[in-house]
Every structure is written in C-alpha cells, then in structure tokens.
Amino acid sequence: xxxxxxxTAQEFIAHHLIPDTAIPxxxxxxxxxxxxxKVQTRxxxxxxxxTPILFMDSGKNAIKISLGDxxxxxxxxxxxxxxxGGWADFxxxxxxxxxxxxxxxxxxxxxxxxxxxxxxxxxxxxxALEEAEELVAAIAASDTQNILEESGDVVLQGVFHGMxxxxxxxxxxxxxxxxxxxxxxxxxxHVFGTDKAATPEDALGFWQAAKKREKNS
Numbered sequence: 102x103x104x105x106x107x108x109t110a111q112e113f114i115a116h117h118l119i120p121d122t123a124i125p126x127x128x129x130x131x132x133x134x135x136x137x138x139k140v141q142t143r144x145x146x147x148x149x150x151x152t153p154i155l156f157m158d159s160g161k162n163a164i165k166i167s168l169g170d171x172x173x174x175x176x177x178x179x180x181x182x183x184x185x186g187g188w189a190d191f192x193x194x195x196x197x198x199x200x201x202x203x204x205x206x207x208x209x210x211x212x213x214x215x216x217x218x219x220x221x222x223x224x225x226x227x228x229a230l231e232e233a234e235e236l237v238a239a240i241a242a243s244d245t246q247n248i249l250e251e252s253g254d255v256v257l258q259g260v261f262h263g264m265x266x267x268x269x270x271x272x273x274x275x276x277x278x279x280x281x282x283x284x285x286x287x288x289x290x291h292v293f294g295t296d297k298a299a300t301p302e303d304a305l306g307f308w309q310a311a312k313k314r315e316k317n318s
Contacts, residue, residue, distance in 0.1 A: 104124070104125070105124065105125050105126070105127060106120055106121065106124050106125065106126045106127070107126075107127045107129075108126075108127070108128050108129075109128070109129055109130040110128050110129065110130045110131045110132075110136050110139075110140050111130060111136075113128050113140060113143065114136075114139050114140065114143060117143075119147070119197055119198065119199075120144075120147055120197070121187075121197070121199040122147055122148065122187065122188055122193070122197060122199065122200065123187045123188060123199065123200075123203060124187045125184065125185065125186050125187045126184070126185045126187075127182060127183070127184045127185075128140055128182060128183050129180075129181070129182035130179060130181070130182070131171075131177055131181040131182065131183065132177055132178055132179045132181060133177050134172055134174075134177060136177070137171050137172040137174065137177055137181075138171075138172040140171065140183070141168060141169070141171040141172045144168055144171075144185075145168065145169075146195065147195055147197055148168055148185065148195070149168070149193075149194045149195070150167065150168050150169030151167050151168070151169065152167065152168045152185065153165055153166070153167060153168075153185075153186075154166060154167070154168050154171065154183045154184065154185050155183060155184040155185075156171070156174060156181075156183055157180075157181065157182045157183065157184070158176065158177070158178055158180055158181045158182075159178055159180035159181075163184075168185075171183065191203075191204060191207070201256075201257075201260060202260070202274060205217075205260055205261065205264050205274075206264070209264055209268060220261070220265065221265060222262060222265055222266075225258070225261060225262070225265075228258055229255075229258045232251060232254040232255045232257075232258055233255060235247075235251045235254070236248065236251035236252060236254070236255055239251050259277060260274055260277075262277070263275075263276070263277040263278075284315075287311055287315070288307070288308045288311040288312060289304075289307070289308070290307050290311060291303065291304055291307050
C-alpha cells in the first residue's frame with residue numbers, strides 16, 4: 102500500500118479523484134481562495150469538516166487547522182499545500198469505495214465474521230437476484246431512499262464475489278473492477294474511440310457490435 106497520496110489541486114479537482122482516507126494525503130498548488138474552497142468542498146465528501154489538516158505555505162511555518170477552515174486562511178500562493186493524515190478506523194462520518202474494500206477484508210479475516218467467512222459463490226448466488234429485484238421494486242415505487250440503499254446492496258454482491266474469489270485464489274475484487282473498466286471503454290467506442298453516435302440507438306448499436314466481437318474473439 103502506498104505511504105502517501107500526492108496530487109496537485111488542479112488534478113484533484115478536475116479529475117474528481119477519490120482519496121483513500123486510510124492513507125495520508127498531500128495536495129499542493131492551492132494558489133488562491135477559490136481553489137482552496139473547491140478543494141475543501143471536494144474533500145468534504147470524504148472527511149469531516151473538523152478533520153485536522155496541516156496548512157503549509159512558502160516562508161511560513163506549517164500550521165494545524167481544520168478542513169472546514171481551509172478556505173478561511175489569510176493568504177495562498179503557488180507553494181500552498183495541505184496534508185491530511187490517514188484514518189483506517191471503521192467509525193466515520195462518510196465512507197468511500199476503498200473503505201468498502203477495507204471493511205470486507207476485515208469481515209473475511211480469520212477473526213472476522215463467521216457467517217461472511219463461510220460463504221461461497223454458490224451460497225450467495227441467490228442474493229444477487231434478490232437484491233436486484235428489490236432495487237427494481239424501489240425504482241418502480243419511485244422510492245428514492247430505497248433506491249439508494251438497494252443500489253448499495255447490489256454493489257455489495259459484486260464486491261463479495263470478488264473477495265471470495267480472491268480468498269480462493271482465482272481472481273480478486275480489483276480484477277473485477279479492471280475487467281469492468283476495460284469493458285466500458287471498449288464498448289463505448291463512440292466516446293473513447295473514433296465512432297460517432299448521435300442517438301441512444303447508435304450508442305447501443307456500437308455496444309452490441311463490440312460485445313459480439315469480444316464474444317467471438
């Protein structure tokens with residue numbers, strides 16, 4: 102695991118990067134208050150506003166402030182940077198994808214949850230259908246809160262199977278993500294390639310053509 106995540110403010114904002122909150126994070130190039138506010142707003146999706154950060158600028162000593170005060174400092178420059186520590190605990194105000202993986206690893210650890218550790222692909226196969234059906238029902242009922250919750254349950258099924266496979270030595274949860282990303286890129290040739298799609302039907306046609314090529318290769 103990396104010991105530090107390092108980004109410029111520009112890339113952190115522009116690329117909608119998702120930090121792993123268990124690993125220390127440094128963001129540099131916070132050159133004015135507008136950039137500071139954007140960084141603060143994005144970080145607030147993953148950290149509490151009271152999270153302590155180290156505020157560093159040229160010619161000044163580093164000072165400790167809270168994340169909620171990042172955009173309230175008196176001056177900024179191209180040398181301004183912040184540093185946040187890593188928190189690997191399981192009690193947080195907001196979680197990210199990396200936390201989901203970390204929680205599942207803990208549940209499947211030798212001293213984790215006996216039920217989770219006993220599961221196989223076969224034993225939880227029916228869960229994927231049940232969770233998908235519950236999501237469809239929530240959508241049909243226009244139940245936003247249940248759509249939110251059931252979407253998470255559907256995501257969990259893919260992660261759980263990836264973790265089981267990793268335990269069994271066949272593939273891992275990151276292979277699941279890698280395979281999905283490659284599929285999304287290859288089947289959206291009108292976005293990531295040279296094809297042009299003017300309508301949803303055009304886009305679906307490229308998807309189906311790419312899928313056919315993949316299945317026949």
